[in-house]
Structures are given as C-alpha cells and as structure tokens.
Amino acid sequence: MNKIIETSEDLLINPEIRYSEKIKKFQKEEGDDREFSVLNLGPSHPATHGIFQNVLLMDGERVIEGESTVGYIHRAFEKIAENRPFYQINTLTDRLNYCSSPINNMGWWMTVEKALGIEIPKRVQYMRVIVMELARIADHIICNSVLGVDTGALTGFLYVFQYRERIYEIYEEICGARLTTNMGRIGGFERDWSETAWKKLDQFLEEFPKVWAEFEGMLSRNRIFMDRTVGAGPIGAVRAMEYGFTGPNLRAAGIDYDVRIATPYSSYEDFDFKVPVGKTGDCYDRFCVRNAEIWESLSIIRQALEKMPKEGGFHADVPEYYLPPKEDVYNNMEALIYHFKIVMGEVPVRVGEVYHAVEGGNGELGFYLITDGSRTPYRLHFRRPCFIYYQAYTEIIKGSLFSDALITMASMNIIAGELDA
Amino acid sequence: MALTAEKIVERLESQFEGSVANFRYEIDQILSFDVVASKNFEVMKFLKEDSELRFNFLTDVCGVHYPDFPEGEKFAVVYHMHNWIDNVRIRFKCFLNGTNPEIDSVVDLFVGANWQERETYDFYGIKFKGHPQLKRILNMDEMTVFPLRKEYPMEDMNRTDKDDRFFGRVK
Numbered sequence: 001m002n003k004i005i006e007t008s009e010d011l012l013i014n015p016e017i018r019y020s021e022k023i024k025k026f027q028k029e030e031g032d033d034r035e036f037s038v039l040n041l042g043p044s045h046p047a048t049h050g051i052f053q054n055v056l057l058m059d060g061e062r063v064i065e066g067e068s069t070v071g072y073i074h075r076a077f078e079k080i081a082e083n084r085p086f087y088q089i090n091t092l093t094d095r096l097n098y099c100s101s102p103i104n105n106m107g108w109w110m111t112v113e114k115a116l117g118i119e120i121p122k123r124v125q126y127m128r129v130i131v132m133e134l135a136r137i138a139d140h141i142i143c144n145s146v147l148g149v150d151t152g153a154l155t156g157f158l159y160v161f162q163y164r165e166r167i168y169e170i171y172e173e174i175c176g177a178r179l180t181t182n183m184g185r186i187g188g189f190e191r192d193w194s195e196t197a198w199k200k201l202d203q204f205l206e207e208f209p210k211v212w213a214e215f216e217g218m219l220s221r222n223r224i225f226m227d228r229t230v231g232a233g234p235i236g237a238v239r240a241m242e243y244g245f246t247g248p249n250l251r252a253a254g255i256d257y258d259v260r261i262a263t264p265y266s267s268y269e270d271f272d273f274k275v276p277v278g279k280t281g282d283c284y285d286r287f288c289v290r291n292a293e294i295w296e297s298l299s300i301i302r303q304a305l306e307k308m309p310k311e312g313g314f315h316a317d318v319p320e321y322y323l324p325p326k327e328d329v330y331n332n333m334e335a336l337i338y339h340f341k342i343v344m345g346e347v348p349v350r351v352g353e354v355y356h357a358v359e360g361g362n363g364e365l366g367f368y369l370i371t372d373g374s375r376t377p378y379r380l381h382f383r384r385p386c387f388i389y390y391q392a393y394t395e396i397i398k399g400s401l402f403s404d405a406l407i408t409m410a411s412m413n414i415i416a417g418e419l420d421a
Numbered sequence: 422m423a424l425t426a427e428k429i430v431e432r433l434e435s436q437f438e439g440s441v442a443n444f445r446y447e448i449d450q451i452l453s454f455d456v457v458a459s460k461n462f463e464v465m466k467f468l469k470e471d472s473e474l475r476f477n478f479l480t481d482v483c484g485v486h487y488p489d490f491p492e493g494e495k496f497a498v499v500y501h502m503h504n505w506i507d508n509v510r511i512r513f514k515c516f517l518n519g520t521n522p523e524i525d526s527v528v529d530l531f532v533g534a535n536w537q538e539r540e541t542y543d544f545y546g547i548k549f550k551g552h553p554q555l556k557r558i559l560n561m562d563e564m565t566v567f568p569l570r571k572e573y574p575m576e577d578m579n580r581t582d583k584d585d586r587f588f589g590r591v592k
Contacts, residue, residue: 077574078569079569242532244531263510310564353448354448354449355451357480366480366481366501369486381481387540388537391533391536
C-alpha cells in the first residue's frame with residue numbers, strides 16, 4: 001500500500017513519497033533498471049480546464065495509476081441553501097455548471113414549483129425549453145471545441161465561440177446577465193422576452209447550423225483528430241452504469257438514458273427528438289454524441305417556436321410567489337403585502353420531500369429538497385453529474401498514454417463548479 | 422408488464438418483513454419507505470438483483486440531520502434508485518443514531534457510491550463500514566467538524582464585523 005496522505009501538510013512533501021513503496025514493489029518485480037516518475041497534474045494546469053489535482057504514477061509516457069483530489073472550489077452551497085429563502089438559492093445554482101446556467105436555474109424553479117404545487121402555463125414551459133436547449137448548445141459548443149483545442153485545432157474553437165457569444169446575447173436580452181444568469185422566477189420569467197430576443201433567436205437558428213456543420217466537417221472525419229480520439233479513454237456501458245454516469249458520457253457508452261425522455265419535465269413530451277448513442281464510450285464517441293445532440297437541440301427549439309401558444313403570458317398566476325409589477329406595489333395594498341412577503345421569503349410552503357431531475361449539460365442534474373414549512377429548505381442536496389462520474393477518471397486513464405489522459409478529461413466535460421458545489 | 426408500486430411493496434415486505442416500513446408517496450409521487458439501517462445493503466442488493474424489481478441505477482446518496490428527532494433517528498442516509506427498464510424511481514431512508522452513526526457501504530453494489538458516501542461522511546460524519554477509502558473529499562483534511570450538521574452555524578458567531586446589531590437587527 002502506498003502511503004495515504006493524512007493532512008495537507010503531507011501534500012507539500014515531494015509527491016514521489018506517495019508512490020515510493022509502490023515503485024519499489026514494481027522495481028522488485030520487474031528489475032531495478034525500470035524507472036518510474038510521479039507527475040503532479042494540477043490543481044492549476046491549463047490543460048485541465050478547471051481546478052483538479054491528479055497525482056499520476058508514470059512509466060515513461062504511460063499512466064500506471066492516479067489519485068484525484070477535488071474540492072478546490074468547494075463553496076458549501078448546500079449549507080448556504082439551508083439559510084436562504086427559496087428565491088435566493090437560484091444564484092447558487094448558476095455557479096454549479098456555469099457553462100449552462102439556465103438549465104440549472106430552470107431545474108431549481110421546477111423543483112420549487114413541484115414542492116409548492118404550481119402549474120405552469122404551456123407558453124412558459126416552451127420558453128423554458130427554448131432557453132434550456134440554447135444552454136445545452138452552449139455547453140456542448142465549449143466541450144467539443146475545447147476538445148479540438150486539446151488535440152491541436154485552435155481555429156475551430158475561436159470560430160464557434162462567436163456563436164456561444166450569440167447565445168449569451170440572447171440570455172442578456174432575456175434576463176440581463178450572461179454567464180451566471182439567475183434567470184426566471186418561481187412561476188415563470190421575470191419579464192416577457194423582448195422583440196430583440198426573439199429576433200436574435202431567429203438569427204441564431206439561421207446562422208449557427210451552417211457554422212456548426214463546418215466545425216463538424218473539420219473534425220469529425222479528420223485523420224489527425226480521429227487518430228487522437230478513437231479508442232482514447234473508453235468506458236463500457238455496464239461499468240458506466242455502475243459508476244453512475246448520466247448524460248452524453250453515458251450515451252456515448254451505448255445506453256439511451258435521457259431524463260428528458262425518462263421523466264419528462266416542462267412539456268418535453270410534446271417534442272419529437274432522437275437520443276443519439278455511441279458504442280465504445282471513448283473520446284470520439286463522446287464528441288459525436290454531443291455533436292448529434294446539438295442538432296437535436298436545434299430541432300427542439302424550432303419545434304417549440306412553431307408550437308408556441310400565443311396566449312399564456314410569461315408567468316403563472318401565483319400572486320403569493322410571483323413578484324407583482326412595481327406600479328401595483330406603489331398603488332395597491334394587496335400587491336404591497338405580497339411584495340413584502342415574497343422579498344422576506346415568507347411564502348406558504350408545503351411540508352415534504354421533492355426530487356426533481358433535469359437533463360443538464362453533463363447528465364442528470366437532480367435537486368433533492370426537504371421542506372419543513374419554513375422560509376428556507378430544511379435540506380437541499382444537489383445531485384451533480386460531474387461529481388459522480390469524475391471518480392471514474394483515474395480508472396479510465398489507467399494504462400493509457402498521458403496525452404490520452406488529457407483529452408479524456410476534456411471530453412468528459414468536467415466542470416469544477418459543478419464537481420465541487 | 423410495468424412495475425407497479427403494489428408489486429414493489431409486496432416483494433419487499435415478503436422478503437424483509439419488519440425491516441421495511443412506512444411506505445408512502447412524497448410530494449413528487451416517488452414511492453418512499455424506511456429501511457432498518459442494518460439492512461440497507463441487503464435491501465439494495467435485492468432491489469438491484471431481483472428479476473422483477475431491477476432497480477439497476479443508484480441515482481443519489483445523501484445524508485440528512487434531524488436534531489429534533491428521537492435518539493435513534495438523529496441522522497438519515499437517503500438513497501434514490503431508478504429502474505431504467507420499467508422507468509420507476511424509488512427512495513429509501515435509513516435512520517441512524519446520533520452518537521455513532523454507522524451504516525454499511527454500498528460500494529460493492531454500485532462503485533459510483535464511493536465518492537457520494539465520502540461526501541456524506543465529510544458533511545455529516547456518518548461512517549460507512551467497508552468503504553475502501555473513507556476520508557474527507559470536499560473539505561480540507563484537517564477539519565475537525567462535520568459542517569452540514571445543524572449545530573454548526575453557517576458563519577463564525579464570533580465575528581465582530583458582521584454583528585447583526587449594526588444592521589438594525591437584534592437577536
């Protein structure tokens with residue numbers, strides 16, 4: 001057994017100590033002339049796209065084994081959530097998977113609405129679907145284009161990033177923010193979408209597919225890209241399931257589990273879309289699954305726009321939970337009372353438990369909420385897909401080349417904010 | 422034929438009489454029940470491997486602290502499972518005592534429970550017997566408290582710069 005690190009002071013000691021006994025054992029078995037090295041990858045390394053540490057035992061270019069340390073940006077969201085009224089927790093969810101914040105925001109509102117028993121108008125549900133699919137596209141753009149960067153294709157990344165910017169401009173029109181969006185309210189959106197927002201959405205739907213087709217054309221049958229990614233970092237379907245994989249990484253391994261189909265929320269059952277699956281669960285399959293999902297997301301947005309009801313407003317009629325317009329607050333006593341109660345978090349809450357899951361950019365993002373009737377949750381647990389599947393990373397890279405280990409990390413789309421919560 | 426709630430209840434009750442109780446639906450319409458803490462591994466194994474139940478996916482493991490509950494029920498470990506074949510979700514809770522919360526690890530059934538159990542240990546101090554590497558995961562190793570327990574206030578009560586009186590609030 002290698003020495004287990006007990007305190008963080010130990011981490012200041014040369015990391016070779018961690019594996020010294022293992023190295024001796026290997027040398028005993030295979031001869032003293034074998035040389036091993038210990039590589040400290042992270043916590044802050046440009047190729048890891050986030051703050052994770054992996055101490056790897058290397059035999060030349062080959063990874064023999066590794067140990068992950070996480071928690072570098074842990075912010076105790078679950079504790080903070082126990083001390084905040086429901087509407088203030090939305091800003092915490094932004095910071096989980098910050099590449100697709102609107103999905104987290106909508107997931108949280110839907111959890112609260114489930115707990116409070118609020119019915120949402122069809123139009124709002126469709127608007128949510130649109131914004132969630134935009135977020136999924138933005139998330140997959142980052143993951144796939146960064147995989148391109150890690151394999152040596154920087155141009156494609158810069159090219160498609162302009163379209164992520166377009167998506168952010170749409171967010172900006174809808175809610176005023178770009179990255180940590182804090183979008184929506186209990187019951188709907190804070191305001192109706194402006195003309196510009198709809199126009200920008202149409203423009204995006206017109207221009208983006210061509211660009212994405214170009215990007216796909218550049219990489220998906222590219223000899224260099226395929227040589228790097230095919231067979232790199234594979235995981236089998238059964239193992240992926242045991243590890244609790246969800247989302248594109250699971251689908252790349254060949255299982256067609258998608259929360260949008262299994263437990264539809266926000267009227268996903270109204271839309272017709274495919275669940276793309278891969279076969280081997282390697283980096284290339286993960287890349288292809290994400291690509292295919294972008295096309296499906298675009299198709300869902302188009303369907304939502306087509307079916308969008310004219311009537312229904314932008315929020316449910318729930319005055320106990322939804323802030324009244326400001327002019328009413330000044331001129332109307334009822335509205336003033338509601339305004340005060342909502343801002344202070346003194347809204348009626350049912351006692352009970354709710355688990356609600358949405359298909360986030362990385363997989364099943366679950367919110368497990370226990371309420372005791374007070375203004376704050378009694379307990380809120382985030383099921384973060386990243387956290388659960390990142391534990392498989394050291395197993396996946398065992399025996400692979402170091403360069404493969406890096407692109408495996410990129411293609412698994414590990415987001416530090418979601419991992420550490 | 423799809424798996425019905427009656428079927429789940431019947432199978433569990435015939436297999437684990439006296440160890441499973443309090444079948445109920447929570448607000449989210451997920452079938453929930455309580456399991457005696459010492460039986461958590463067997464119940465999960467049965468749920469996973471029974472040819473009719475087939476709960477093949479462990480969605481989530483987390484802890485809850487109930488300081489106001491009787492002594493034997495101060496902590497709970499909550500498991501969410503999902504049957505992907507019939508598309509049914511269930512949830513079960515195991516209550517633990519407050520002085521020495523201990524429960525069997527389920528890593529042998531679902532390897533993905535590894536970090537989730539470490540997280541639960543990290544925040545609640547619930548020990549998982551048979552866990553391969555039970556140590557803190559998100560907090561630093563020197564930490565001596567289990568921060569999600571209700572007795573730990575969110576902020577340091579001795580801080581003078583955040584005195585509530587300065588903001589017109591008196592405790």
